[in-house]
Amino acid sequence: MSELIVQVRHLSKSFGNHEVLKDIDFEVRKGDVTTVIGASGSGKSTLLRCVNMLETPSSGSILFHEEDVTDGTIKPAAYRAKVGMVFQSFNLFENMNVLKNCCVGQMKVLKRSQSEAEENALKYLNHVGMAEYVEARPRQLSGGQKQRVAIARALAMNPEVLLFDEPTSALDPEMVGEVLDVMSKLAEEGMTMIVVTHEMAFARDVSSHVVYMSDGVICEQGTPEEVFGNPKQPQTRAFLSRFRKG
Amino acid sequence: MSMNKKKRLLYLILAICVTASTLIGSIGLTASASSGSGTTASDSQTTSTAASAAGSGVEDGVLSVAMECSYAPYNWAQPDDSNGAVPIADSDEYANGYDIMMAKKICEAYGWKLEVHQLDWDSLIPAVQSGTVDAVIAGQSITAEREQEVDFAGPYLYASIVCLTKSSGKFADAKGISDLSGGSCTSQMGTIWYDNCLPQIQGATVQTAAESAPAMLMSLETGQVDYICTDYPTAEYALQAYPDFKILDFANSGDDFKVSDEDINIGISVRKGNTELKDKINAVVQKMSKEDFDEQMSRAASVAPLDDVKSTDDTTTTTETKSRFAQLGSDMASLWQQYGKNYLNGVRNTLLLALLGTFIGCLIGFLCGILQTIPIEKRDNPVKKFFLRLLRIIVRIYVEVFRGTPMILQAVFIFYGVPYFSNNTVQFTDKWSVALIVVSINTGAYMAESVRGGIISVDPGQNEGAKALGMTHFQTMLSVILPQALRNIMPQIGNNFIINVKDTSVMFIIGFVDFFAVHKSVSGATFTYFPSATIEMIGYLTMTLIASFLLRYLEKKLEGGSDYELVQKDPLTQVAGNYNYPDAKAKNTEEAKK
Numbered sequence: 001m002s003e004l005i006v007q008v009r010h011l012s013k014s015f016g017n018h019e020v021l022k023d024i025d026f027e028v029r030k031g032d033v034t035t036v037i038g039a040s041g042s043g044k045s046t047l048l049r050c051v052n053m054l055e056t057p058s059s060g061s062i063l064f065h066e067e068d069v070t071d072g073t074i075k076p077a078a079y080r081a082k083v084g085m086v087f088q089s090f091n092l093f094e095n096m097n098v099l100k101n102c103c104v105g106q107m108k109v110l111k112r113s114q115s116e117a118e119e120n121a122l123k124y125l126n127h128v129g130m131a132e133y134v135e136a137r138p139r140q141l142s143g144g145q146k147q148r149v150a151i152a153r154a155l156a157m158n159p160e161v162l163l164f165d166e167p168t169s170a171l172d173p174e175m176v177g178e179v180l181d182v183m184s185k186l187a188e189e190g191m192t193m194i195v196v197t198h199e200m201a202f203a204r205d206v207s208s209h210v211v212y213m214s215d216g217v218i219c220e221q222g223t224p225e226e227v228f229g230n231p232k233q234p235q236t237r238a239f240l241s242r243f244r245k246g
Numbered sequence: 247m248s249m250n251k252k253k254r255l256l257y258l259i260l261a262i263c264v265t266a267s268t269l270i271g272s273i274g275l276t277a278s279a280s281s282g283s284g285t286t287a288s289d290s291q292t293t294s295t296a297a298s299a300a301g302s303g304v305e306d307g308v309l310s311v312a313m314e315c316s317y318a319p320y321n322w323a324q325p326d327d328s329n330g331a332v333p334i335a336d337s338d339e340y341a342n343g344y345d346i347m348m349a350k351k352i353c354e355a356y357g358w359k360l361e362v363h364q365l366d367w368d369s370l371i372p373a374v375q376s377g378t379v380d381a382v383i384a385g386q387s388i389t390a391e392r393e394q395e396v397d398f399a400g401p402y403l404y405a406s407i408v409c410l411t412k413s414s415g416k417f418a419d420a421k422g423i424s425d426l427s428g429g430s431c432t433s434q435m436g437t438i439w440y441d442n443c444l445p446q447i448q449g450a451t452v453q454t455a456a457e458s459a460p461a462m463l464m465s466l467e468t469g470q471v472d473y474i475c476t477d478y479p480t481a482e483y484a485l486q487a488y489p490d491f492k493i494l495d496f497a498n499s500g501d502d503f504k505v506s507d508e509d510i511n512i513g514i515s516v517r518k519g520n521t522e523l524k525d526k527i528n529a530v531v532q533k534m535s536k537e538d539f540d541e542q543m544s545r546a547a548s549v550a551p552l553d554d555v556k557s558t559d560d561t562t563t564t565t566e567t568k569s570r571f572a573q574l575g576s577d578m579a580s581l582w583q584q585y586g587k588n589y590l591n592g593v594r595n596t597l598l599l600a601l602l603g604t605f606i607g608c609l610i611g612f613l614c615g616i617l618q619t620i621p622i623e624k625r626d627n628p629v630k631k632f633f634l635r636l637l638r639i640i641v642r643i644y645v646e647v648f649r650g651t652p653m654i655l656q657a658v659f660i661f662y663g664v665p666y667f668s669n670n671t672v673q674f675t676d677k678w679s680v681a682l683i684v685v686s687i688n689t690g691a692y693m694a695e696s697v698r699g700g701i702i703s704v705d706p707g708q709n710e711g712a713k714a715l716g717m718t719h720f721q722t723m724l725s726v727i728l729p730q731a732l733r734n735i736m737p738q739i740g741n742n743f744i745i746n747v748k749d750t751s752v753m754f755i756i757g758f759v760d761f762f763a764v765h766k767s768v769s770g771a772t773f774t775y776f777p778s779a780t781i782e783m784i785g786y787l788t789m790t791l792i793a794s795f796l797l798r799y800l801e802k803k804l805e806g807g808s809d810y811e812l813v814q815k816d817p818l819t820q821v822a823g824n825y826n827y828p829d830a831k832a833k834n835t836e837e838a839k840k
Contacts, residue, residue, distance in 0.1 A: 079716075091714075093708060095733070104725050132812045157716070
């Protein structure tokens with residue numbers, strides 16, 4: 001078995017009195033493509049944001065290479081530099097062009113030189129097919145183009161694991177494909193990924209591991225064949241049946 | 247007069263502001279460091295030191311005196327040193343008049359060097375009390391109220407009280423003050439004319455006091471009042487500017503204003519207890535007779551700048567509207583010819599102060615904005631949490647205090663209050679730095695809120711995007727949030743700048759010579775009000791219009807261009823937006839089939 005990268009142990013998260021995540025346990029190994037599926041409001045995105053420490057867990061711990069990141073021994077900023085994140089709403093920096101968007105993190109956080117950062121940024125922009133748009137501003141791009149730039153921006157930091165928070169949910173249907181293509185390509189190249197998504201076909205075809213969440217708990221997890229082919233829990237069956245009909 | 251009350255109110259505000267004084271200190275350091283560039287060179291900056299302030303003030307061989315420089319024929323400002331005028335400290339102008347002649351006489355007797363400070367009427371007594379100047383020679387009557395605040399040498403002039411009315415008006419033939427009943431009247435604020443004399447007229451409607459002598463004359467000229475009350479030198483001089491006025495002198499009628507000798511005795515004020523300087527001044531002044539005084543006054547009136555400015559076509563009748571405009575035009579032209587340099591100098595000072603003040607204020611505002619938005623998180627240790635909360639409270643107090651008090655009082659507090667409360671251990675001799683400090687911290691207080699609003703208005707996703715890359719709060723702020731917030735608050739920065747261009751005019755209170763102060767001094771020297779006021783209106787409008795235009799341009803620049811070039815290596819990649827990766831696609835469809 002390959003090396004453990006992220007372990008989530010007994011993770012709980014409450015907003016006020018509302019418990020969004022209840023005692024979550026799972027782990028991600030190098031090269032895994034873990035997809036998290038489930039109905040809206042089941043806590044998928046909160047789980048992902050907790051893994052990236054954008055939300056502080058109420059209890060439980062998150063281990064990165066078996067070191068706890070929730071007790072303050074690792075600075076959240078230093079940790080996040082190694083864990084890339086792609087958002088549903090892209091969150092490209094509106095005041096910078098495409099190239100600067102992909103360079104600013106490298107230069108400020110990783111202290112790379114400008115030429116080094118640009119070279120690296122261009123490599124990944126080329127990878128997602130956006131290299132010729134380096135001078136464009138985010139607001140001049142389509143949703144699919146923005147998301148591909150956001151992926152290149154995250155990749156340019158050379159993260160050990162890449163988190164995707166519903167990367168295609170804000171896109172027009174005809175643009176979903178171009179983003180999923182890029183993600184499939186990354187998975188194929190061995191990138192470690194945790195993907196929260198509603199794209200069942202992607203979860204089934206690309207991921208190595210599927211986590212089904214319902215009401216803040218992990219209801220079922222396993223390989224795509226196990227979860228999609230032979231779901232054990234009645235909730236999982238009910239959830240998946242809605243997609244089968246369509 | 248009301249100076250007592252005013253001062254009590256002032257010091258009350260000072261007491262409230264004391265908590266903020268530490269802030270002023272720290273910010274003042276940066277402010278004064280960058281103020282040097284705009285300061286007109288002055289060799290007088292080190293004269294009022296802490297050591298000398300405790301004694302008579304002239305141990306250094308320099309007698310520093312304060313006056314309005316806009317109170318002809320007593321004192322006025324002129325653009326050159328003709329007729330024995332002396333330079334005004336921190337200004338390009340020269341002062342002359344009866345008071346200057348007297349000051350020179352005193353200095354000659356002891357071999358002192360004369361240094362003239364231009365200050366607003368209401369600032370004269372605080373200036374001598376705080377030791378900012380040694381004496382005030384400004385045509386002040388020796389009143390019991392003033393004697394509680396300062397000591398008086400003199401009298402150095404006897405100014406009998408008269409009234410001015412229009413020679414065509416219904417009071418033109420008044421023989422005594424009882425004939426003035428039923429009229430409306432006014433006089434200059436804070437003078438015995440207004441406080442003691444006008445109330446003696448039975449049945450007269452006393453209107454609100456005018457802020458200066460030219461304003462008082464204007465209210466008579468425009469028919470707002472039927473007559474005004476002033477002293478003989480002022481009235482006689484006013485006749486030159488307003489030939490349709492008539493002096494009503496009731497001196498020998500038995501129906502005159504009842505005034506004590508002290509009221510018409512004009513004196514020189516020094517700090518309370520400074521008997522050494524007082525005696526020295528008295529030794530000079532008391533050698534002169536009333537005739538000597540009158541002779542000196544007529545000499546002063548004869549060299550006053552009024553004659554040069556009043557345009558030659560005075561004979562034209564001014565009753566028709568058309569010719570009034572023509573008159574205004576020619577008056578403005580001759581004013582500009584004589585005082586153009588002063589106006590331009592005022593414009594320069596105003597723009598420089600507004601520009602630097604807005605810039606430093608923005609820096610302060612941005613700093614406060616960043617400090618206020620540092621997130622306080624649960625897992626932070628208690629010490630850090632405490633300091634972050636304390637920081638927010640300090641910023642809050644700073645914003646509320648400086649946004650909630652008038653800039654004019656802040657200027658007085660810093661310029662006079664700090665020397666007063668520190669017993670002269672801290673002295674400001676450079677008006678530029680004080681003006682800049684006040685404008686900067688004021689703008690900073692407004693900008694702090696604008697910046698906070700600008701930061702809040704930036705999409706929270708921008709912050710998360712930066713955080714997800716591992717950027718710290720300060721990196722996120724500097725690279726991502728503030729550039730966008732700056733774009734959002736650009737219109738407010740512009741607003742602040744334009745407000746500063748106009749509001750820096752309150753700095754006349756500490757004698758800062760901005761564009762508006764030039765108007766005060768020119769209209770005081772020439773007794774012409776509208777020509778100078780019209781020049782000011784045009785000047786301010788020109789400055790603000792240019793500023794608006796430049797700001798719009800800057801906003802567009804910050805917005806960035808609306809088009810971009812595709813960087814193409816391979817023309818085929820132009821369709822990259824719809825580009826598919828054959829391998830991945832194949833894998834997808836292949837597995838989907840399974």
